[in-house]
Structure formats: structure tokens, C-alpha cells
Amino acid sequence: MRGGARAANLPAMTLVYDEAGTGAPVLLLHSSVCDRRMWDDQVPALVAAGFRTIRCDLRAFGDTPVSREPYRNIDDVRDLLDALGLDRLSVVGSSYGGGVALEFAATWPQRVDSLLLLCPAVPGIEPDPTQRAFGAREDELIEAGDVAGAVVLNVDTWLGPDADEATRQRVATMQRRSFDVQLAAGDEMVNPTTPDIDLTRITARTLAVSGGHDLAGFRTGAAEAARLIPDAQHRELSWAGHFPNLERPAETNDLIQEFLAGTGS
Template identity: 55%
Template structure:
């Protein structure tokens, strides 16, 4: 399957990987500015998100991203991942470190963590809404839970719309598959690309802790916590994150 994607600009390639609460449109505030800074910006939709159908065969999202890089003739790229997109970036880097020139990970997830009480309660509420077939309500819940206090009403509405679109695509699939994979944590020691791990002070501990831990796992990683941020800082203070990414990727 070919992922839906778009390309903006010319220069070294930066691939933007979205959260599972969103799709590639979450990077609308950053796309043009990063391209104007001299980067070739590639955005893609994972299977079951945005314009990419869910499909019916087992798959791994990191493999899909590698296939996209191969199709575009890109030998090496910077990976910018938000939440699950950060986990997919780490999975790709662990298996193919030579393909990664830099890692910018915003509130990334790592497998194997015991869920916090906050995450467990969120899962319970979303499950109740799904069982009631209130998919619009579930999408709204995600916008409320995953955006921090800086997000405005328009941003919350946009996230809810992206999430509802994902629900519809995934419900249309004849079989349910999860493109996530376990990450060989020990393999991250071979990833020598510079890495920036960002966490938000208003986010769940399930994402703050992995970001803070990454400098122990990646040889060239630094961690930065944003005191104002929730789980999706690129949408909460777009211009600040655009500047942060521009500085790091250059």
C-alpha cells in the first residue's frame, strides 16, 4: 500500500509523522515555514488516517515509512514525530539507523510502559463512547484530553475532525490491524543521529517519562520539557514549535 503524502520545498528531507489523534494536517502550521527554511518537507498519513485507507493486510507503520522513502529515492531523512509518530520514528531508527539524519520527537510513546491512572480512565471513557457508537463524542473526548490549555476552540475542532475521519476509515476496514511494533530498545544505542525529545508539563506521565528517558537510550539525545504544553505542542503553540524545529533541523 502507498501512503498518502505531500511534498513541499527542496533540500534535505524532513518527514513529518503524525499523532494517532490526528493526520498529516496536524503539521499545517509548520509545513511551509520548514520548507522556506530550506528543507524538503514530506508529510504522510499512516494507514487508516487522513487520505490513506486502513487496508486489510498485516503491516508495520515504520515499514510503510521506509517504503515511502524508497519510493521517493530518499537515502536519509530527518524524522519529526508527534506522539505515536515519534514511536514509529524510533522503530524505524532502531531497525535502519543509517536512514535517519535527525530525530525530533514531540511527546513520544514507548512500548511496554504500565498505563497511568489518567490513561486508564481515558481508555475507559473512550471505550464507553465506542460501545454506544458515539464516534463524534469519542473524537471530541480525544480533542479535550490530548490538547493542553493553550489550544483554542478552532484547534480543538480541527483535532476532533481529524480523529473522527480516522475512526470512519478504520471502521470501514474488514479486518482490524495495528501497525505498531515493539522497539528493540537496545538497538537505539546504534542511532547516532542528533535527537531532540520534547515533553509537555500538562501531558500524561505515560509520555513525559519516555521523553525524559530518551537521553539514556540515544547517544546524542537531549530532552526539553515545555512548561506550557500538553500532548500536542505543535498545535498548541505552533509558532514556538516551528522555531524549535527549524533551529534543531539546521
């Protein structure tokens, strides 16, 4: 990486990011269970394939602090890309990051060439009963002060059967970091404002991926995104949970590279 982690000075905020490689630019946006480290297995592969690869920690995740003022994630992403001199690029988003990617591509369609969504959080898709039960249980554990229990709950819920123990520990480490950062801020932390968007405005070549072992709401969301975005495609990975890039890195790397190169579905 070019000097390791950097900080992009944005209005009222600093996003921490990494940049590596040269060539066609691609931005990686992380899940809310993880941070930019979730792409550790993807960055070297993308660089070797000839891509300039950028990944950042959104506010309240990883090394980027929480916000105490109103903000939108898409404005942070836009400002980061402006600071890097990138007018147009490809975007890969996982879960929460997939939702941010959709918001960005619908708000500024001229800036996104290709859009790859891994089990995205799609605006307008209501949580399924299992997801609501998960949220309620997570709240109970946090309120009881059992942060470790909440971490285990997230690992058990979101990783599919192909995740090994090392992968489970990686996710646990990232999730614990997010909890620690966010809980330390308490009531001072402000959550992002999400814009109203029209997915039919997206012009990027789009592939929405779902996991056969993921929660129903996310599987529905990926299919619905592919239905609404013009000419988008949907692909379900029968083996995957919520994080295919963590569960089968090599296979997901091939999928990402083929799609970005225009040779995949």
C-alpha cells in the first residue's frame, strides 16, 4: 500500500483510507459488522489484476471516529473521491456498504462505471422476522453490558458454514472494535442521514449477489435491487452466508475481478 493508512480531510470529518495499486480505480465499502479490514484478501488480488484499489472506514468504524454532527455517508464518499481526483470508478459494497454504494450510484450515476453488491442492505426492504429478532437480541445484550455476547451473536448470525475459525475471529475483532468505538461515544454519536433514492436512476453495470445461507431479507433485497436497476443482474451463491468474500476469498476474488473486467455475469 502507498504508505499504509491515510486520512482524507473532509468537511468536519476525517475518513481513514488505504490506497494500493495503479490502473482502473475501484472503491471497497465495508459492512457495519466489519471495517475496511474485511477486504484484506481482496486488495492484493485486485492490485495484481491491475486495479487501483481504495478502501475506507466509514464514520464510527475501524479507525474513523464517530460523528457528533449530522452527515451523509455518500457525501463523505464523494469528498474522499474528490480528494483523490477520481471522477468516475467502480464500487464494490458489502451489506451496509452495499447500501451506501446504492445511494451513491443513484445520487451521482455519472460517477459509477460498475457496481458490485455483496449481500447489500437495500433501501426500502423491510427486515425479515429473523433479522428483527437478531436486532432485538443484540440490543438486549448491549443494554445488559454483555458486549462479548453481542459479538458472538453477530459472528454466529452473519457468517456462513464455510467460514473457518480464523475468519470468525477476524469478524469478531472488527465487530468488537465497532462496538467499542460507538459505545464510548454514547449519546453524543449521530447516525447518518440516508437520502431518498430511486434505483432506476442507476446507470452503472450492476451485479447484485446474495448468499444461500444469508437472512431472507438480504436475499430478497439483492433480487429486488437487480429488478429495479436497469439491466442489472442477480446471482445467488448457494454456499455463502452474508460475507462471501470472507468465507471463500479466492472464489469471490475471481467473481469480483471477472465482473470488474467485464467478463463476468
